[in-house]
Amino acid sequence: MEKSIWQKDNNFKLDKVNENIKTDILIIGAGITGVTTAYNLINSNFEVVLIDRQKFFNEVTAKSTGKLTYLQDLKYQDICNVYNYETAKLYYETQKEAIRIVKKNVKENEIDCSLEKNESITFTTDESEVSKFIKEEEFLEKVGVNYSNSSDSLKNDEIKRLISVKNTYVFNPVKYLNGLLKKIKKSSNIKVYENSIATKIKKEVDYYVVIVNGYEIKTRKIVLACNYPFFLIPGFIPFKTYMEKSYVAACKIDENKKINGITSNYPTVSFRFYEDKDNKYFIYLSNSSKICDKLNYEKNYKKTINEIEKITGKKPIYKWTNMDVMTNDFLPLIGKISNDDPNVLIATGYNTWGMTTGTLAAKILADLINNKKNKYEKVFSPSRSINLKKIKNFTTNTLISNTKAYVLNFIKKNPSWYKNKALVTKQNGKRVGIYFDNEGNSHVVSNICPHLKCFLTFNEVDKTWDCPCHGSRFDIEGNAIKGPSKDNIKIDETK
Ligand SMILES: Cc1cc2nc3c(=O)[nH]c(=O)nc-3n(C[C@H](O)[C@H](O)[C@H](O)COP(=O)(O)OP(=O)(O)OC[C@H]3O[C@@H](n4cnc5c(N)ncnc54)[C@H](O)[C@@H]3O)c2cc1C
Structure with missing residues (x-):
């Protein structure tokens, strides 16, 4: 990274x-x-x-x-x-x-x-x-x-x-x-x-x-x-x-x-x-x-x-x-x-x-x-009251943005820039992300963020899977390297 x-x-x-x-x-x-x-x-x-x-x-x-x-x-x-x-x-x-x-x-x-x-x-x-x-x-x-x-x-x-x-x-x-x-x-x-x-x-x-x-x-x-x-x-x-x-x-x-x-x-x-x-x-x-x-x-x-x-x-x-x-x-x-x-x-x-x-x-x-x-x-205070301007900003900044990230990543699983380096697909009915390294090995992880279930995007520069909703990041082996997610995205073969 x-x-x-x-x-x-x-x-x-x-x-x-x-x-x-x-x-x-x-x-x-x-x-x-x-x-x-x-x-x-x-x-x-x-x-x-x-x-x-x-x-x-x-x-x-x-x-x-x-x-x-x-x-x-x-x-x-x-x-x-x-x-x-x-x-x-x-x-x-x-x-x-x-x-x-x-x-x-x-x-x-x-x-x-x-x-x-x-x-x-x-x-x-x-x-x-x-x-x-x-x-x-x-x-x-x-x-x-x-x-x-x-x-x-x-x-x-x-x-x-x-x-x-x-x-x-x-x-x-x-x-x-x-x-x-x-x-x-x-x-x-x-x-x-x-x-x-x-x-x-x-x-x-x-x-x-x-x-x-x-x-x-x-x-x-x-x-x-x-x-x-x-x-x-x-x-x-x-x-x-x-x-x-x-x-x-x-x-x-x-x-x-x-x-x-x-x-x-x-x-x-x-x-x-x-x-x-x-x-x-x-x-x-x-x-x-x-x-x-x-x-x-x-x-x-x-x-x-x-x-x-x-x-x-x-x-x-x-x-x-x-x-x-x-x-x-x-x-x-x-x-x-x-x-x-x-x-x-x-x-x-x-x-x-x-x-x-x-x-x-x-x-x-x-x-x-x-x-x-x-x-x-x-x-x-985190529990300060709500006003109309806050609700308007919440709608554009939080609600629409997160919904957009969720829906776009759901529909457009493999954007053009992934080329042959990353792939989002289904394996055994589960949505997974695969990174192909220079030696020809594939690294398979879950494509779903454990935090609030958003779909992850591949970051080619840092070689990480990044959550476009709340910012969690995972390495290519599936370890959580940045919160909010506290859980990793390794595939559990026993489930
Ligand atoms: C590009 C950029 C530039 C910026 N430049 C400036 C600037 O010039 N001036 C300025 O005033 N502000 C700047 N900011 C804002 C500033 O960097 C942040 O607001 C500030 O650093 C946040 O500090 P923090 O202590 O909340 O978070 P952090 O520094 O992220 O500390 C939080 C810590 O919590 C740990 N943590 C998270 N989850 C857990 C867990 N479950 N268990 C244990 N530990 C956990 C993390 O590992 C992390 O070390 C910038 C922000 C950005 C994005």
């Missing part, structure tokens, strides 16, 4: 769960949310266990572009459109607070993660977008942001409008979390385990039993920091969210221009620079879509690579894909998963802004665990 620029810095080894455990708090998932939550609980009165199904911070966080910014395309007017100015302002405050928290953590722990002050811009090459920029600028003015409509670092005649702010940051997310983990490992109240997959949650009278690697973890509270939960109930998260995917590439360049940017128009283009002690890089993201669209992965990779080569004149040395959980009202889901399960906490739906929102979520979760009031708890 292709690796991101940050994954090379993820090189430590931890134990895995191989016995029954009793704890106060079980955190499931060690991305930015889970690790920062554990960090916030160092020296608390609680015994804490932090687990991940694979290596720590090797998933969505490790495949992001690592921007820490409150200028997030035209996010504030999106929130104003569904809610109102006060809610958008509250969200703006959370993003500023998260940047402060990361800076403080880096300073206090002397973390070498290339945290660097950066200019952030949102820009468009489409004249019809300009009126939206004017609205966003009105919001920024009202909350007191010092912005500009030009940038010294980016001059391009095709740009019709841009908003620039100077007090934002970029970093290497994996090195940052490595720094927090070092401190967590030294604390006496927290235990960490990799290669430890949670597969089941059972509710008892005043505690929960979570099955991890087949063992039982007894816990009073659960924090679901797994990006996307591996179950439907409680919370019904698949009905509140949809997934978006992008293609990213990075190449070495000579100059770090200390600017990052994103387009307002869809599909998104985003870029930043990265400098470590040896090299400077240009990181470029494009070709974003809902995960049910654009299923020809090779074509998508090629498009992004062609674009970065055109911009820089250099061949990329890293290329990868990433997907994140989107919500229909542009706000994250953070807090008690449902009123019936106040001891199961969740944080997801960061709408591709999880470096800041995940950091803030960890603060809210730690406050909830410590029975402290948090002023953002209500607005981000």
